[in-house]
Amino acid sequence: MSNRRSQVFIRSVWAYNLDEEFSLIHALLQQYRFVAIDTEFPGFIYRSQMPDFLLAAEEFYVLLKSNVDNLQLIQVGLTLFDDNGNLPDLGTHGAFCYAWEFNLRDFDIRSHRYAPESINFLSSNGFDFDLLHIHGIDSGLFAQRLVASRLVGSGSNVEWVTFSGAYDFGYLIKILMGQPLPVRRVDFMRLLTFFFGERLFDVKSIMRHCHGLYGGLEQVARTLNVISAGGRPHRAGANSVLAFQTFLEIRNRFFVDVDVSRHAGEVHGLEKLR
Structure with a gap:
């Protein structure tokens, strides 16, 4: 029975x-192979004069790299769930479910842009x-704990869910590599595949195939009558829960006769991984 x-x-x-929570997540990954992600970061200091959806993939990546290279990650939210949409209940027999919010220290409001x-x-x-x-x-x-837990990398079998996730993955690749993002988009896409695999689902991209859906995460959730179960809004943990809920509702509503997996690897703004 679903506990969602x-x-x-x-x-x-x-x-x-940190170590205690990552040990818990590592133990859960055998059962919960989907992970929804959201991040919080200090906005955008480089913008295009055109809307992002009008940019070619190469132009979008230049903008992404400029922002990610010059800004710091603040929070990462992760929601684990299984094929049936169940979240970990940690022994509460479905009374409660749990997601994670990681608070990072890199951003210093006094010295960073x-x-x-x-x-x-x-x-x-x-905040x-x-x-x-x-x-x-x-x-x-x-980043070390992400790799050790097998959430990312060659030993991982996780399938990722995000909403307009290019920046989410961009910031994670930056900290995983410990250096600025590659100059070429094609090299970034290779790193994206290496760390996160080809089974990632960007709800913003999937929406293009669903009549009547547009806007940001909260607007799409309202259109679908999805009520957030993640508590305090506008934080990475709660937003990762909402991304999970929205993905599940779209999958159950629009992809009954069509496998949503055909849209795996489509990252909004960056085109398909392969």
Whole structure:
């Protein structure tokens, strides 16, 4: 029986409980092979004069690289689920379900660049940037734990779900490599395949094949009558839950007779992996 109508609690991860939570996630991956991801970062300091959807893939990647190379990741949200849409209940027999939110320490509001409107928005939604910088997780250590847990890399069998996820994956590849993103989009796409495989689903891209769906994650969720089960909005953990819920609703509503897997590897803005 699916537990996806249960209350979802977000497990907040800091430097002090990083290893414990990653050990738990590693143990769960055999049963929960789908992972929905969302990230929070300090906005966009480079923008195109044209809307992103009018940019060619190469133009979009130049913009993505410029932003990701010059900004720092703030939060990563992960929601694990199985083929039937069940989330981990951690022994509560379906009474509660759990997702994860990793708080990173790299961003320093006093010295790093950011888009003021984005930081003001995050601040108004409860982000304490001093607390993050003091008690958050070093991104290099977070990257090591991602690989060791087999969430990413050659030993992983995870299938990823995101909403307009080019930037989510861009920031993760940056910290996994410990260096700026490649100059060429084709090299970035190879890294994307290496770390995350070819079985990734970008809801923003899948929406193109679903009549009547447009806009951002929250707008699409409202159109589908999806009510967030992830608690506090506008944070990476809750948004990863909403991305999972929206993907599941789209799969169940629009892909009853057609396998959604035909759209695996389509990353919004970057075209198909292969």
